[in-house]
Amino acid sequence: MKSVIQNAQRIIIKVGSSLVTNDGRGLDHGAIARWAAQIAGLRALGKQVVLVSSGAIAEGMLRLGFEQRPTDIHELQACAAVGQMGLAQIYETSFRAHQLGTAQVLLTHADLADRERYLNARSTLTTLLRLGVVPIINENDTVVTDEIKFGDNDTLGALVANLIEADALIILTDQHGLYSADPRKDPNAVLIQQGEAGDPALEAMAGGAGSSIGRGGMLTKILAAKRAAKSGAHTIIAWGRDSDVLARLAQGEAIGTQLVAQTGHLTARKQWMADHLHTAGQVVLDAGAVQKLSKEGKSLLPIGVIEVKGEFGRGAVITCVSEQGVALARGICNYSSTETRRIMRKPSSEIEALLGFVEGQELIHRDNLVLI
Ligand SMILES: Nc1ncnc2c1ncn2[C@@H]1O[C@H](COP(=O)(O)OP(=O)(O)O)[C@@H](O)[C@H]1O
Numbered sequence: 001m002k003s004v005i006q007n008a009q010r011i012i013i014k015v016g017s018s019l020v021t022n023d024g025r026g027l028d029h030g031a032i033a034r035w036a037a038q039i040a041g042l043r044a045l046g047k048q049v050v051l052v053s054s055g056a057i058a059e060g061m062l063r064l065g066f067e068q069r070p071t072d073i074h075e076l077q078a079c080a081a082v083g084q085m086g087l088a089q090i091y092e093t094s095f096r097a098h099q100l101g102t103a104q105v106l107l108t109h110a111d112l113a114d115r116e117r118y119l120n121a122r123s124t125l126t127t128l129l130r131l132g133v134v135p136i137i138n139e140n141d142t143v144v145t146d147e148i149k150f151g152d153n154d155t156l157g158a159l160v161a162n163l164i165e166a167d168a169l170i171i172l173t174d175q176h177g178l179y180s181a182d183p184r185k186d187p188n189a190v191l192i193q194q195g196e197a198g199d200p201a202l203e204a205m206a207g208g209a210g211s212s213i214g215r216g217g218m219l220t221k222i223l224a225a226k227r228a229a230k231s232g233a234h235t236i237i238a239w240g241r242d243s244d245v246l247a248r249l250a251q252g253e254a255i256g257t258q259l260v261a262q263t264g265h266l267t268a269r270k271q272w273m274a275d276h277l278h279t280a281g282q283v284v285l286d287a288g289a290v291q292k293l294s295k296e297g298k299s300l301l302p303i304g305v306i307e308v309k310g311e312f313g314r315g316a317v318i319t320c321v322s323e324q325g326v327a328l329a330r331g332i333c334n335y336s337s338t339e340t341r342r343i344m345r346k347p348s349s350e351i352e353a354l355l356g357f358v359e360g361q362e363l364i365h366r367d368n369l370v371l372i
């Protein structure tokens with residue numbers, strides 16, 4: 001059996017609290033240095049890597065002298081704020097030893113639910129990757145309350161995989177993968193080597209967190225695999241203390257639990273758009289634009305739009321209709337309805353002069369467009 005990530009180009013690696021901390025007391029500097037070395041190895045193979053790392057609260061607890069994890073939300077947030085400095089420091093130093101720069105990206109649920117911020121986060125992350133930097137992501141714990149928290153970083157890792165259409169999500173944890181039951185409780189549990197992401201049978205095997213430090217446990221990892229698969233990413237759950245786990249995976253060795261995505265990249269995203277029953281607005285296309293979209297598979301440029309209906313923000317899913325009112329396509333619009341009204345019927349070269357910025361030459365890029 002081959003590792004599903006051997007051919008993966010863009011990879012999200014999530015390291016959990018259970019691993020990144022020294023038994024919940026501060027950060028494990030040695031372990032972090034080893035992951036940095038392994039990630040440098042992946043980068044040398046030409047792969048793009050985004051790291052999602054937990055550990056801020058545990059490091060903050062150490063720095064602020066808390067013996068126990070505080071229960072007060074604001075004390076937890078204070079720990080996260082203090083500890084995040086430590087996380088950033090150690091990652092920057094560890095990657096610097098391999099001539100790699102790092103970037104700190106703190107995200108909340110609200111950032112990804114809002115299309116404009118979602119698009120901004122996506123553009124920033126892909127730009128960082130293009131510039132050769134390793135983004136280090138964590139939840140922005142200081143501004144979120146329990147109700148709106150991701151809480152565990154497995155979910156965050158999957159959403160980031162969707163966000164930048166990663167090929168694979170590698171979840172490193174303190175177990176060798178998913179077992180048929182929680183191995184801390186059932187000595188007869190066996191490792192599940194391969195499964196289909198989204199298979200409900202896997203959810204039944206997974207339990208909660210095994211330590212007081214980890215938040216999600218195995219269930220959030222299984223649900224993260226299901227979520228990541230929606231944009232075509234395969235998931236691997238593996239033991240993070242193995243000193244060359246990433247290199248072995250990249251060489252094709254099947255270690256840990258592989259959860260295979262059944263849908264391809266584009267199919268999944270286009271499916272998501274096609275599934276939008278209600279779109280925020282409409283653009284009416286001239287005959288030339290109708291031809292470009294439906295016959296030639298091209299992007300929609302502002303010059304081909306003759307009317308905008310409804311109000312929508314940047315990144316909204318909208319419907320493209322012909323002058324006869326026939327719905328042709330749906331897609332993610334790079335500009336708001338107000339901006340679109342200003343640039344419609346105009347060549348893309350005039351966007352900057354008209355709006356003062358350029359989000360893209362296209363109103364809807366063909367990668368974000370699905371014919372209906
Ligand atoms: N079926 C299972 N297979 C493996 N681990 C499981 C299973 N069910 C529950 N767990 C528990 O999940 C824990 C890993 O989750 P967690 O503590 O949240 O780690 P992390 O901080 O890496 O996210 C394991 O230590 C284990 O006790």
Ligand SMILES: N[C@@H](CCC(=O)OP(=O)(O)O)C(=O)O
Pocket residue numbers: 015016017018053054055056057058080138139141151152153154213214215216217
């Ligand atoms: N954002 C938190 C981590 C949340 C958490 O523990 O998640 P997980 O590693 O999935 O159990 C922190 O940095 O402390």
